[in-house]
Amino acid sequence: MLPDVSIIIPVHNKSSYLWRCLASVRTQTLPSIEIICIDDHSGDGSAAILREAAAADPRVQVITNNCNLGPGASRNRGIALASGRYVRFVDADDLVPENSTQLMFERAEEVGADLVRGSLSRFVNDDPADSPWSVRVPNRDITSFRDEPLLWVPWWHTTYLIAASLLGERGAIYPDLRRGEDPVFMAQVLVNSQRPSLIDDVVYLYRGYPKMTGSAGSAFADVIDSFHHASRVKALLQATHPPAWVDGYRPFLLEDFREFIPRCRLTADQANFVAQESERIWGGENPVYARRSEEAPAKDSNQIEVRHWEGVFCREDPWNYVGDYEQIKYLHSLELLCDQPISRALEIGCAEGLFTSMLVSRVDRLMAVEISPTAIERARARLSSAKRVDLLLHDINDGVPGDDYDLIICSEVLYYLRDGAAVAAFAKKLRDSLSMGGYLLMTHANMVSDDRDSTGFDFNEIGAKFIGETFARCVGLEFTRELRTELYRVQLFRQTGKNQPGPAAPAEVLVRRAAEFNHSEIKWGGCAVTAAEAANLWCLREVPVLMYHRIAEDGPADLAPYRLSPVRFERLLAWLKRYGWHSLDLASYCQKRYAEGQDFFPGKAVIFTFDDAYVDFFETAWPLLRHYGFSATVFIPVDFVGGCAEWDAQYGKPAPIMDWSQIKELHRQGVAFGSHGCTHRRVHEMTKDELRLDAQRSKLSIEEQLGTPIFGYCYPYAAADPASRQIIREAGFSWAVAGVGGNPAERSDPFYIPRIEIFGEDAIDDFIAKLPVPEPTSEDQQRRYAKLRALRDRATYMNI
Structure with a gap:
């Protein structure tokens, strides 16, 4: 029934x-x-x-x-x-x-x-x-x-x-x-x-849940949600009811929308976007009561952004302009420039003036603007002999300085606008600042947020593809050329003065190869989970501390369990990267966990540790880790540096251990190091005085070679009793890792941090099974993230 x-x-x-x-x-x-x-x-x-x-x-x-x-x-x-x-x-x-x-x-x-x-x-x-x-x-x-x-x-x-x-x-x-x-x-x-x-x-x-105070981005998300829900309902009613009835019912449709908007503090770009959409959909009666945020908050926001960029430029050349990657990108940008003479040009976001110096010979007069006072001063020094360049301290949130430009260059900038609506609004400002027939040249990184099936960076919701599509929809701009590489796109638009947008796709497409580049935010081959998704939707109570020895194909058969092939190791790294896992430095983890008492860690964090400092870490493991954007901590057996793992001689030819020059080079590249003792003896085989001396001597030796304090220790053969742990503490260390002993859910002792050992025979499924299952974040956080992501709000990734 x-x-x-x-x-x-x-x-x-x-x-x-x-x-x-x-x-x-x-x-x-x-x-x-x-x-x-x-x-x-x-x-x-x-x-x-x-x-x-x-x-x-x-x-x-x-x-x-x-x-x-x-x-x-x-x-x-x-x-x-x-x-x-x-x-x-x-x-x-x-x-x-x-x-x-x-x-x-x-x-x-x-x-x-x-x-x-x-x-x-x-x-x-x-x-x-x-x-x-x-x-x-x-x-x-x-x-x-x-x-x-x-x-x-x-x-x-x-x-x-x-x-x-x-x-x-x-x-x-x-x-x-x-x-x-x-x-x-x-x-x-x-x-x-x-x-x-x-x-x-x-x-x-x-x-009912407690009300949460949202950001300007989340408030804007609520406005758009409410507005477009009403718009969809209106369309349904129009299909089934007389026009006069729908017009009469409109106030009821907009009731929640009207009530909500006056309470929102929107930026000018956000308010303009909502007003334009309202006029387009609702016609005569404009339901928007959106207002620009009060002047004081706007100034505060500007000051925050200036402080952020001053932090970026606290050291010279923060992006390695002289490196192959940036230099090739500059040449690709110049390749797309039009051949006609350029009288007046504007460069937005000139940084320290390196690309500006390459533009000088192509234009009669160039204005270059930047938000950071420090960067502008360095650009002035670099361009002191250039007579046709004017440098201006300027925030693009205040608009475009001047107009009637024959060329505007706006590269690596638009991701820092608030959201997708701000990009669309800024497209119109740039169009209006061009002379008739003038060109707009832009270079921006590819983002996995635009296309998850392709390689791209993972630091913003706004990428080159979205930027190109948004500008192509801008009335009066024509998408003339695009140069595409795996990591970025260069786009050229022309001001046509027409009353309709041009074709969505560029008229010409060039394909080029970017210079080799490793960066922690690159997702090679795309991803299933972005960094923002992982950080906003998941968290961990216990961060997995992974334990490795060698990454190599060959070695004694009896030591095969402690040796992972490079192919298998790369598969593990690729899987972690694809599903949103990121590196957490072991020292940072210990500080947050034990010194600050942090119980939950946002996102999907993982820690890599390598015992014994084998040469294959320098030759094989580190290049793969660096390629996929992971960091690592390596523990050095000090007396064997430049030699081999003599303790394994009984099993066959011992594996070579890095020398100090290799260790220093890795340290320069960001690898962290800790002590694995001097003699690589089991701690229970040494007297208390021998263990104390061994630990102290190893710490001093590494600090002398690297010129930096060392706080981490790794027990040889992984085990240590409480008395030995106390000796390591007294030797000046702040934390110590062990082997696989102990319950990861009871990591109360910073001098006996258990690890997850990855063996040579572990298949990908075995590896995944060893990882803790991330827990979902609160529903409030998930809802807020969904709103921001729908708007392509930079707040999903950035705090500025």
Whole structure:
């Protein structure tokens, strides 16, 4: 016998509230129900709770998504499986009164309604009786939605009982949205309903959370969300209702939007973007009350940015301008320049003036601007003999200085604008600053945020592809040429003065090869998880400290477990990088964990350690680590530097150990070093005095060679009793790593930090299984990140 009502519950990381939610649903007084739960790839204990509920109650079905699809797509799966005559939706952190389904079902049966709505109560402090407000509807029978539309605003889908005939392939489904899917869905339901009805009983208990103060970026995200939800609903209503009725209903559609905007502090670019979109979609009545933020916050923001760039330029040449990568990029930029004479040119973001000096011979007069006073002074010194160059301290957030330029160069700059809307607004400013027929030349890095299947950098939501597409949509600009490399693109636009945008694709495309370049933020071959996703959606209680010895193909057979082939090692690195893992320096971890008491670490952090300082680390391991953007700590057995691992002589030819010149070169490149003692003897084989002397001598030797303090120690053969640990502490070390002993969940002793040993025979699945499973961040943080990412807001990566 088919159930009267199907109750659909999407679940994603709600273990704290899920059991109570299920209990409220399972105790409904209407007996004939089915409960369809869709586990949307939860990473907490939600799946176990669902399995337990299904085992205890045959009415509970559990469907599992293979990846996180979002609530709308999950509900659509539930709709497809529902067999009830009616459907209602419940969110996994909310509650439903025990008689709520029965009350709505009885009203539907009584009057023949295909849609019944009840009242909602919001509760806080985990107490349904603590209800600061509610949304009440009258007890009324209505013949059509259009008769009294205000009774249906706001459109909380969880307060409705919906006839199954209104849903699915021939009716309403949830749109492909991560948020704001419910008002669009309910608009479809309402316009198709033939017999709606209202009851005044509370049918839904909505859990309230403490309000969080968001950034300007998150406030803008809320504005855009609210605005475009209303816009989508308007489109649905226009397709089914007379124009005069839609115009009359517009104030109700915009009610939440109007209320929210005056409270938001938007930048001028954000306000302009919303106003333009509002005018485009809503026509005559502009619902936007957005205002520029007060002057004081704008000045504060400017000061923060100046301080940031002053920090970048605290040392000369922060990006290695004279290196092959930057030099080849400069030549590629010049290659795309037009051949015609250039009278007036503007360079935005001139830094210390190196590229400026290459432009001087190509133009009659050049203005170069930069936000950093330090950088401008260095540029002045570099260009002191150039008579045709004017240098100006300027923040591009204040606009474009001057106009009527024949050429504007704007490279490696646009990622630092606030978001995608700011890029679009700045495109218009640059267009308006060009003379008719003038050119705009830009060079920017490829970002994996633009194309996850291709190599790119991973430090911003805005990349060269997005920039090109945004400028191509700008009325009056024509995309004439693009030079593409694996790591960046050079783009040339021309001011046409036309009243429509040009083609989306460039007229000419050149393909070139970038110079070889290693950088921690490059994702070779693309990625599955970006750095911003990992940092905002996941965290770790315990950071895995990985333990390696050799990375080599050959060696004694008995030592094969401690030797990983370069091919297999690279596969592990590639997998980590692809799925959003990043390096954490061991010393930094120890400081945060033991000195500062930090319990959670954002993102997916991993620590690499290498024992014995073998030459193959210098020749093989480090080049691979550096290529994939990982750091490492190497522990040196001091008495064997420049020699070989004599302690392994019984197994065959000992492996060579680095000399001090190799160690110093790695230190210069950023590799961290610690002590592995002098003699590589087991600590329990030495007297207390021998161990103390061995440790102290090793520390002094490394510090003398590298000219920097050494704080980390690694016990030879990995084991140490409490007395030995105390001796290492007294020898001047701040922390020490051990082997695989101990429980990683009980890392209370900084002088016995356990590690995860990676063996030569470990396959990729074995390696993955040894890593801790990251935990999801709070839902508030996840929602904030989703908003910012949708806007391509730089705050997903940057704090400036």
